[in-house]
Amino acid sequence: MTVTDSVRRRTPKAAKTNSVFKKVVMAVSGILMLLFLIAHMIGNLHVFQGAESFNDYSQWLRSFGEPALPPRTLLTAIEVGLLVSVVAHMWAAISLWRQAKRARPQAYVTKKSVVQSYASRTMRWGGVIIGLFIVYHILDLTFGVANPDGTDSTPYDRLVASFQNPIATTVYVVTLILLGMHLRHGVWSATQTLGQSNRRRERTVNAFAVAFATLLIAGYLVVPAAVVFGLVD
Amino acid sequence: MTATREGATRASAGTPAAAEKRGMNLTLRIWRQSNPSVKGKMVTYKVSDISPDMSFLEMLDVLNERLIMDGDDPVAFDHDCREGICGMCGVMINGQAHGPQQTTVCQLHMRSFKDGDSIDIEPWRASPFPVIKDLAVDRRAFDRIIQAGGYISVPTGTAPEAHSTPVPKKDSDAAFDAATCIGCGACVAACPNASSMLFTAAKVTHLGLMPQGQPERDDRVVNMVHQQDLEGFGGCTNIGECSASCPKGISMETISRLNHDLLGALRAGVRPKS
Numbered sequence: 001m002t003v004t005d006s007v008r009r010r011t012p013k014a015a016k017t018n019s020v021f022k023k024v025v026m027a028v029s030g031i032l033m034l035l036f037l038i039a040h041m042i043g044n045l046h047v048f049q050g051a052e053s054f055n056d057y058s059q060w061l062r063s064f065g066e067p068a069l070p071p072r073t074l075l076t077a078i079e080v081g082l083l084v085s086v087v088a089h090m091w092a093a094i095s096l097w098r099q100a101k102r103a104r105p106q107a108y109v110t111k112k113s114v115v116q117s118y119a120s121r122t123m124r125w126g127g128v129i130i131g132l133f134i135v136y137h138i139l140d141l142t143f144g145v146a147n148p149d150g151t152d153s154t155p156y157d158r159l160v161a162s163f164q165n166p167i168a169t170t171v172y173v174v175t176l177i178l179l180g181m182h183l184r185h186g187v188w189s190a191t192q193t194l195g196q197s198n199r200r201r202e203r204t205v206n207a208f209a210v211a212f213a214t215l216l217i218a219g220y221l222v223v224p225a226a227v228v229f230g231l232v233d
Numbered sequence: 234m235t236a237t238r239e240g241a242t243r244a245s246a247g248t249p250a251a252a253e254k255r256g257m258n259l260t261l262r263i264w265r266q267s268n269p270s271v272k273g274k275m276v277t278y279k280v281s282d283i284s285p286d287m288s289f290l291e292m293l294d295v296l297n298e299r300l301i302m303d304g305d306d307p308v309a310f311d312h313d314c315r316e317g318i319c320g321m322c323g324v325m326i327n328g329q330a331h332g333p334q335q336t337t338v339c340q341l342h343m344r345s346f347k348d349g350d351s352i353d354i355e356p357w358r359a360s361p362f363p364v365i366k367d368l369a370v371d372r373r374a375f376d377r378i379i380q381a382g383g384y385i386s387v388p389t390g391t392a393p394e395a396h397s398t399p400v401p402k403k404d405s406d407a408a409f410d411a412a413t414c415i416g417c418g419a420c421v422a423a424c425p426n427a428s429s430m431l432f433t434a435a436k437v438t439h440l441g442l443m444p445q446g447q448p449e450r451d452d453r454v455v456n457m458v459h460q461q462d463l464e465g466f467g468g469c470t471n472i473g474e475c476s477a478s479c480p481k482g483i484s485m486e487t488i489s490r491l492n493h494d495l496l497g498a499l500r501a502g503v504r505p506k507s
Contacts, residue, residue, distance in 0.1 A: 018458060019428075019458070019461075019462050019466075019467075019468035019469070020468075020469075020491075020492060020495055020496075022468055023468060023469065023470070023492075096426070096467070096468040096470065099426070099467050099468050100425070100426035100427060100428075100467040100468065102360060102465060103359055103361070103426065103427035103428070103465055103466050103467035104358055104359055104360065104426075104427040104467065105360055106358055107358070108325060108328060108355055108358055109262075109264070109275055109353060109355055110325070110327055110328035110353040110355070111328040112328035112329050113425070113474060114329060114423070114474055114477040114478055115474060115476075115477040116425065116472050116473065117472075120470070120471075120472045120473075121425075123470065185471075188471065189470060189471040192485065192488060192489045193471065193492055194492065194493075194496070195489050195490065195491075195492035195493025195494070195495075195496055195497075196489065196493070197485070197486065197489040198486045198489060198490070199484055199486040202485065202486065
C-alpha cells in the first residue's frame with residue numbers, strides 16, 4: 001500500500017489545522033467582507049444625489065470623527081479589517097484547494113456533476129478573478145492611476161469617466177455578476193459551516209442567498225447602468 | 234491487455250442470435266490496475282446479449298466469466314450482499330458514483346442503459362482510498378474514523394426495557410435517517426474535494442441525537458473530524474454532490490449538525506486525543 005504510506009507521511013502537516021477550522025475562517029472573513037459590501041453599495045447610491053453629495057460622502061468617510069479622532073480613522077479601521085479578512089479568506093481557500101488536490105491526485109477519466117451549481121463550481125477561480133478585480137478597482141477609483149481622468153480628479157469624475165469607457169464597464173459588470181454568484185454559494189456555505197442550517201431551513205437559506213446576492217449586485221449595477229444610459233454624467 | 238480485449242470481442246461475436254432477441258450490446262471502458270503501485274489505464278471491452286433485468290454487477294459477472302474462460306484476468310470489484318444494504322459495492326459509472334440512479338451499484342439495473350451505450354467504469358478516486366486492484370479500493374480509512382469516535386456508554390448484556398430511555402420521535406427519525414449510512418464511500422467519490430464529511434457527519438448525527446450518545450458527544454465529533462483530516466480527505470465546501478450521490482440520501486443537514494457540534498465542543502475546550 002505505497003499510496004497509503006505516502007499519505008501517512010504527509011498527514012501530520014495536513015492535519016495541523018482542522019479542515020472545519022479553515023471553513024470557519026472562510027465563513028467569518030466572508031461575512032465581514034459581505035457587511036462591507038452592503039455598506040459600499042449603499043454608499044455608491046449617493047451618486048444619484050449628484051456630484052456634490054457623492055464627493056461629500058467620500059470626504060466624510062475620510063474626516064469621520066474629526067477633530068476628536070485623527071483623519072482617516074474610520075477608513076483606516078475598515079481598510080485594516082478588510083485586508084485581514086481578504087488575507088484570511090485567501091489563506092483558507094488556498095489551503096482547502098491544496099488539501100483537495102492532495103486528496104485526489106489522480107483525476108477521474110469521466111466525472112459528471114449531479115447537483116453542483118455553477119456558483120459553487122466557480123468559487124475558486126471566480127475568487128481569483130474577484131481578487132484581481134479589487135486591485136484594479138482600487139487603482140482605478142481610489143487612487144485614480146488606472147482611471148481615464150487620472151489622479152487629479154474628484155471621486156465622482158473618476159466614476160463617470162470609468163463607466164464611460166466600455167471596456168472598464170464590461171469588466172465591472174462581468175466581475176460583479178461573478179461576485180453575485182460567489183455570494184450566492186458563500187451565504188449558503190457559511191450557514192452550513194457555522195452549523196446554522198438544517199433540513200427545515202435549507203430552502204429558506206438558499207432562497208435568501210439567491211435573493212440577497214441578486215439585490216446586492218443589482219444595487220451595484222444601477223450605477224454603471226445610470227452612467228451608460230446618461231442618467232448620471 | 235490487447236489479448237484480453239480481442240478475446241472478449243471474439244467471445245461476444247459468438248452469440249449474435251441471442252443478441253437479436255432482446256439483449257443489449259454495450260461497450261465498457263474499465264479501469265484496469267493490477268496492483269496499488271503500478272499505473273492503471275482504461276481498457277475497452279464489448280459485452281453482448283445483456284438482459285435489461287440484470288443488475289450492473291451481474292453484467293460485470295458475465296464479462297468476468299468470459300474473461301476467465303479466455304484465460305484472462307477477471308475485473309476485480311467489491312460486492313457482498315447485492316441487496317443494497319452492505320455498502321461493499323461501489324464504482325464510478327459514467328462519472329457518477331453508483332451510476333445514473335441514486336442507489337448502490339448492485340441495485341442498479343441494466344434497464345438504466347440503452348443498447349449500444351458506452352459505459353466508463355472507474356474506482357473511487359481519493360488518496361485515502363488507494364486502489365487495491367482494478368475497481369476495488371481500500372476503504373479502511375472509514376473504519377479508522379469510526380474507531381476514533383470511540384465507545385458509547387451503553388450497558389451490554391440483556392436488552393434494556395424499551396421504555397427506560399424515552400427518545401423523542403423527531404430525534405429518533407433523524408438519527409435513524411443518519412444511521413442508514415452504509416459507508417460505501419460514494420460521498421467521497423462524488424465530492425470534487427474528495428471530502429468524507431457526509432460519512433463522518435452521518436455517524437456523528439446518528440449517535441449525537443440519541444440520549445445514549447450524549448456523554449461522549451463532544452469527544453466523538455472532535456476525534457472523528459481529527460481522524461478524517463489525518464487520513465488525508467479533502468475539506469468540505471458544501472457543494473452537495475455527496476448527498477445527491479448517496480444511495481441512502483443522507484442529507485446535507487448532517488454536515489451542518491457536525492459543524493455545530495464541533496464548534497461547540499472546541500469552544501468547550503475539547504481537543505483531539507492522538
